[in-house]
Amino acid sequence: xxxxxxxxxxxxxxxxxxxxxxxxxxxETLKDKGYRLLIxxxxxKALDLAHRHQPEVIxxxxxxxxxxxxxxxxxxxxxxxxxxxxxVFLSALDDLQAKVxxxxxxxxxYISKPFQSQEVIARVKTHARVIRLERELQARNRELQGDQTxxxxxxxxxxxxLDENGVIEFxxxxxxxxxxxxxxxxxxCNFFEIHFAAxxxxxGGLPVHGTCRQGVAxxxxxxxxxxxxxxxxxxxxxxxxxxxxxxxxxAVVVFRDITAELESEAALEEARELVQEQxxxxxxxxxxxxxxxxxxxxAHEVNQPLTAxxxxxxxxxxxxxKETPDLGLIGETLDKIEAQSHRASEIxxxxxxxxxxxxxxxxxxxxxxLLEDTRQFAEVDMRNNExxxxxxxxxxxxxxxxxPIQVQQVALNLIRNAxxxxxxxxxxxxxxxxxxxxxxxxxxxxxxxxxxxxxxxxEDKLFLPFYTTKDEGMGIGLATCRSLIQAQGGxxxxxxxxxxxxxxxxxxxxxxxxxxxxxxxNPPDTREx
Amino acid sequence: MTxxxxxxxxxxxxxxxxxxxxxxxxxxGKPVKTYESATAFLKDYSDKMAGCxxxxxxxxxxxxxxxxxxxxxxxSILPIIFVTGHGxxxxxxxxxxxxxxxxxxxxxREEALLEKIEAALEQDLEQRKSLDEKQEIxxxxxxxxxxxxEIMDRMIAGQANKVIAIELEISQRTVEIHRSRVMHKMGTxxxxxxxxxxxxxxxxxxxx
Numbered sequence: 001x002x003x004x005x006x007x008x009x010x011x012x013x014x015x016x017x018x019x020x021x022x023x024x025x026x027x028e029t030l031k032d033k034g035y036r037l038l039i040x041x042x043x044x045k046a047l048d049l050a051h052r053h054q055p056e057v058i059x060x061x062x063x064x065x066x067x068x069x070x071x072x073x074x075x076x077x078x079x080x081x082x083x084x085x086x087x088v089f090l091s092a093l094d095d096l097q098a099k100v101x102x103x104x105x106x107x108x109x110y111i112s113k114p115f116q117s118q119e120v121i122a123r124v125k126t127h128a129r130v131i132r133l134e135r136e137l138q139a140r141n142r143e144l145q146g147d148q149t150x151x152x153x154x155x156x157x158x159x160x161x162l163d164e165n166g167v168i169e170f171x172x173x174x175x176x177x178x179x180x181x182x183x184x185x186x187x188x189c190n191f192f193e194i195h196f197a198a199x200x201x202x203x204g205g206l207p208v209h210g211t212c213r214q215g216v217a218x219x220x221x222x223x224x225x226x227x228x229x230x231x232x233x234x235x236x237x238x239x240x241x242x243x244x245x246x247x248x249x250x251a252v253v254v255f256r257d258i259t260a261e262l263e264s265e266a267a268l269e270e271a272r273e274l275v276q277e278q279x280x281x282x283x284x285x286x287x288x289x290x291x292x293x294x295x296x297x298x299a300h301e302v303n304q305p306l307t308a309x310x311x312x313x314x315x316x317x318x319x320x321x322k323e324t325p326d327l328g329l330i331g332e333t334l335d336k337i338e339a340q341s342h343r344a345s346e347i348x349x350x351x352x353x354x355x356x357x358x359x360x361x362x363x364x365x366x367x368x369x370l371l372e373d374t375r376q377f378a379e380v381d382m383r384n385n386e387x388x389x390x391x392x393x394x395x396x397x398x399x400x401x402x403x404p405i406q407v408q409q410v411a412l413n414l415i416r417n418a419x420x421x422x423x424x425x426x427x428x429x430x431x432x433x434x435x436x437x438x439x440x441x442x443x444x445x446x447x448x449x450x451x452x453x454x455x456x457x458x459e460d461k462l463f464l465p466f467y468t469t470k471d472e473g474m475g476i477g478l479a480t481c482r483s484l485i486q487a488q489g490g491x492x493x494x495x496x497x498x499x500x501x502x503x504x505x506x507x508x509x510x511x512x513x514x515x516x517x518x519x520x521x522n523p524p525d526t527r528e529x
Numbered sequence: 530m531t532x533x534x535x536x537x538x539x540x541x542x543x544x545x546x547x548x549x550x551x552x553x554x555x556x557x558g559k560p561v562k563t564y565e566s567a568t569a570f571l572k573d574y575s576d577k578m579a580g581c582x583x584x585x586x587x588x589x590x591x592x593x594x595x596x597x598x599x600x601x602x603x604x605s606i607l608p609i610i611f612v613t614g615h616g617x618x619x620x621x622x623x624x625x626x627x628x629x630x631x632x633x634x635x636x637x638r639e640e641a642l643l644e645k646i647e648a649a650l651e652q653d654l655e656q657r658k659s660l661d662e663k664q665e666i667x668x669x670x671x672x673x674x675x676x677x678x679e680i681m682d683r684m685i686a687g688q689a690n691k692v693i694a695i696e697l698e699i700s701q702r703t704v705e706i707h708r709s710r711v712m713h714k715m716g717t718x719x720x721x722x723x724x725x726x727x728x729x730x731x732x733x734x735x736x737x
Binding site for chain 2: 299300303304305306307308309310311312314315318319333336339340343383384385386
């Protein structure tokens with residue numbers, strides 16, 4: 001029986017009869033069936049209760065004083081709150097006329113007096129279920145309708161329903177807001193007229209026209225649409241044909257104002273250009289700094305042999321000024337002069353090779369030669385850090401295509417960092433610089449040190465501009481290095497060696513293997529679209 | 530006044546420069562000792578050294594400026610001639626503020642360097658002479674008894690014998706006896722000279 005209860009729960013049955021005896025019998029019949037029972041002994045009361053409780057089923061006596069059952073039924077059906085109630089007439093008038101009249105007034109059923117309790121129970125149950133299902137269905141419909149309306153209302157894109165001539169049959173609030181007119185005023189207007197100032201039938205070639213007439217879906221970005229006040233706005237739209245059994249009935253248009261989007265796109269583009277510009281400037285500044293540091297280093301370096309030469313020359317003259325000059329000693333001193341002169345010219349040759357070209361073009365570079373040059377550049381740093389550098393390049397390493405100055409700058413930067421890290425840790429192990437072929441079209445250069453190493457959180461930020469782990473670092477170095485290397489079509493990275501220290505590497509494309517850049521699958525922050 | 534052998538100490542990391550400078554100075558008849566790093570010189574340093582230092586300002590490890598600071602901490606009075614390269618002028622200025630005698634820029638004319646070395650050696654001699662004098666004054670001060678020292682301090686402060694006697698609760702006669710002993714031990718007859726002597730070694734005594 002619980003099933004019955006559960007099925008009947010929430011079902012309200014209103015019993016209306018002017019005869020208390022009848023009411024009692026009906027009440028007794030239905031009381032244990034799980035219904036909520038309401039009782040009224042006259043029409044007014046019945047209407048009041050029905051209005052307040054919206055019973056699913058009303059058992060309604062026809063013959064009542066003041067207001068008979070027919071009138072009550074009429075009124076119930078006239079009140080939207082109670083219109084869906086199932087009215088079951090109760091009457092001793094078991095004639096067709098009475099029944100017909102009852103049905104014509106919206107009655108759902110008819111039970112003749114004296115009634116059988118089983119019949120009453122069965123009928124009430126049936127109608128209760130029907131009404132409940134109906135009500136649920138309506139509730140769902142209302143909900144769906146509500147959802148649809150809410151969706152259409154809340155969508156920020158304008159939506160139109162057009163007929164095949166472009167007459168607007170439906171418009172959502174967003175469409176009205178974009179256009180600048182209330183929804184009511186839009187319905188019935190011609191889409192082509194209000195948005196494109198088209199005159200009459202001259203709509204060929206306009207957006208959405210093809211969808212309305214030929215059923216072809218369209219979508220365009222950055223077209224110009226008009227508002228009611230005649231001003232225009234850039235828009236993006238999609239239109240899809242409205243089909244009903246394969247018959248074309250117009251189009252659904254979804255459109256939006258893209259003014260703000262275009263602005264932010266332009267701003268983004270501008271920002272991108274600015275970033276690129278700043279990157280170039282940074283690289284340039286960094287190059288100048290490197291040049292400046294190198295120039296100072298060179299000047300210092302060239303001064304050493306020159307000073308020595310001057311001193312030796314003086315000494316030689318003095319020796320020659322003696323009564324019995326020691327020719328052997330003078331010869332030795334002259335040999336020293338010659339050696340220092342070679343040393344000076346070697347330094348100058350290196351400077352010229354470095355300064356020979358402005359840092360603009362890529363050229364074919366022999367990696368062993370470039371790394372050897374870089375090692376010599378780093379001699380000042382080596383002395384300053386009391387460290388060593390070992391260069392290891394395998395035989396037959398192919399040449400790469402890159403800007404030699406920029407590559408040298410990057411290599412020098414990594415070597416300097418490595419020397420400093422080695423000194424900081426008090427280690428005496430030399431920095432290992434090596435090159436190798438990766439795949440068929442990439443050369444990888446690696447700078448490995450056995451120094452202080454890097455913390456885990458530093459690893460993620462290493463190549464970000466202005467990030468530094470040094471007390472006096474600017475944080476420009478590695479960010480610039482990345483820009484420079486990526487500009488060569490290569491990549492730069494860091495690996496944490498198992499046995500401590502640090503390992504930085506960069507890759508460069510092998511000469512003649514263009515179109516196969518040495519970049520990771522998803523290079524960071526270099527979207528180009 | 531002991532006559533110590535003056536030496537030119539060359540501290541220079543570049544082997545060729547070091548070697549050529551050694552030959553040059555030797556050919557000029559000067560005793561030379563060379564060091565390839567500031568650390569090596571510092572290890573060897575003692576206050577018995579006389580002469581001057583020709584010091585390269587830019588060196589790996591400890592540079593010239595650092596060596597100068599360390600020597601100052603040890604109250605070295607060896608004059609330093611800094612040898613600077615291109616663009617080291619600001620450093621040289623700092624070095625001068627720290628008490629360097631002079632600096633010379635590479636590549637230099639030999640005459641200029643030798644002149645500067647001569648001047649530095651001269652200065653070293655002067656300093657050493659006055660230092661010897663000061664050392665003698667200090668030796669004499671140390672020969673005073675605590676009581677005599679106390680009385681000398683009060684004499685220098687300008688206290689009259691009477692005041693000294695009252696404050697130290699001794700007789701004025703006793704003060705006079707101490708006073709004459711102080712003058713005798715300090716080898717002077719004038720109070721003004723005594724004051725000058727004691728003031729001249731004030732910094733050395735304070736430093737101890």
